[in-house]
Amino acid sequence: MEEQTKAAPRGAAAHDSMLRGGLKFTHLRMIVALDEHGSVSAAAETMNVSQPAASRTIAEMEQIAGARLLERLPRGVRLTPYGQALARRARSILLELREADREISDLRSGTGGTVNIGAVTAPAIDLAVPAIRELRARHPRLEISIQVETSNVLARELLASRHDLIIARIPEDLNPRLFESRVIGIEKACLIARRGHPVLGARKVPLEKTAAFDWVLQPSGSLLRRTVEQHFIRHDVPLPERILNTSSLLLTLVMVAQSDAIAAVSIDVARFIRQSLGGAIDVVPLAFEIEVQPYSLITARNRTLSAAAIMLRDAILKRIR
DNA sequence: ACATTAACGCGATGAGCCAC
DNA sequence: GTGGCTCATCGCGTTAATGT
Numbered sequence: 001m002e003e004q005t006k007a008a009p010r011g012a013a014a015h016d017s018m019l020r021g022g023l024k025f026t027h028l029r030m031i032v033a034l035d036e037h038g039s040v041s042a043a044a045e046t047m048n049v050s051q052p053a054a055s056r057t058i059a060e061m062e063q064i065a066g067a068r069l070l071e072r073l074p075r076g077v078r079l080t081p082y083g084q085a086l087a088r089r090a091r092s093i094l095l096e097l098r099e100a101d102r103e104i105s106d107l108r109s110g111t112g113g114t115v116n117i118g119a120v121t122a123p124a125i126d127l128a129v130p131a132i133r134e135l136r137a138r139h140p141r142l143e144i145s146i147q148v149e150t151s152n153v154l155a156r157e158l159l160a161s162r163h164d165l166i167i168a169r170i171p172e173d174l175n176p177r178l179f180e181s182r183v184i185g186i187e188k189a190c191l192i193a194r195r196g197h198p199v200l201g202a203r204k205v206p207l208e209k210t211a212a213f214d215w216v217l218q219p220s221g222s223l224l225r226r227t228v229e230q231h232f233i234r235h236d237v238p239l240p241e242r243i244l245n246t247s248s249l250l251l252t253l254v255m256v257a258q259s260d261a262i263a264a265v266s267i268d269v270a271r272f273i274r275q276s277l278g279g280a281i282d283v284v285p286l287a288f289e290i291e292v293q294p295y296s297l298i299t300a301r302n303r304t305l306s307a308a309a310i311m312l313r314d315a316i317l318k319r320i321r
Numbered sequence: 322a323c324a325t326t327a328a329c330g331c332g333a334t335g336a337g338c339c340a341c
Numbered sequence: 342g343t344g345g346c347t348c349a350t351c352g353c354g355t356t357a358a359t360g361t
Binding site for chain 1: 354355361
């Protein structure tokens with residue numbers, strides 16, 4: 001009986017040393033700053049305290065955690081696996097607090113909420129914009145921000161809590177477990193050129209004919225670009241040599257309209273351009289289709305969406321059913 | 322060069338006491 | 342019971358000295 005009462009507490013109660021030990025907001029900010037800067041003095045500077053104060057904060061954290069959180073190196077410090085675990089959790093707690101801050105601020109200001117969405121170009125035009133239009137009609141005071149970028153950029157922005165949700169693909173170099181995603185659309189791409197472009201004479205333009213011209217492509221490593229490059233490799237055609245890298249659709253269109261440059265864009269984008277620009281730009285007819293990996297509606301795992309973000313997500317999902 | 326430790330200062334807080 | 346005052350304590354910051 002005596003042994004029983006002396007035994008370590010079980011379940012959740014066995015893992016509350018952080019709470020009982022008095023882990024503070026400052027500690028969370030410090031471990032994140034240490035992870036980002038790799039030095040106590042740099043972390044201290046970002047938190048506007050002296051370096052010894054930071055050192056004492058670290059000692060407190062290690063005392064509370066009951067584990068060594070940092071390796072002291074000749075130049076700076078490095079987080080131990082314990083430190084990394086705490087930093088990861090601390091980041092998520094701080095992000096949640098930021099979200100709570102935003103939600104309270106929305107409620108106080110009576111704006112009806114804010115929502116930040118990111119999307120790659122095609123679904124931005126085809127899905128995000130119509131969903132936003134619909135939402136705005138129902139909730140005119142809702143503040144909505146949209147960023148159009150490549151999946152690489154958007155996924156990182158999502159993890160940094162700068163977006164509530166994105167329509168993109170999870171980049172190969174990021175852990176898919178960090179996200180919750182649902183495939184919502186396939187994307188086909190095509191090549192575009194200005195009306196009257198030399199390649200447009202043929203019924204089916206062979207790829208090798210296009211390689212000699214300037215190209216406008218998304219930055220290296222982006223999915224659309226990789227897909228296009230794979231077509232060149234598969235058809236045994238040397239890759240274009242003169243490439244302008246940009247993720248800006250506007251710049252792409254200007255380049256294509258004002259020069260002999262060829263660009264790769266999604267079919268949805270091309271359709272929109274043809275309708276809107278009065279035929280200044282044409283689709284290059286190819287003998288094959290360019291299929292890009294499907295895109296998904298992606299949110300950060302373990303992050304609760306605000307009411308405004310849920311409304312936008314539902315408006316998007318409604319359009320694909 | 323960078324981290325830790327020691328000594329100290331300052332402001333916030335709570336306990337104890339007293340007057341009203 | 343309430344408000345005002347004093348004082349001890351605590352938390353958290355600093356600088357200076359010391360260690361790696």
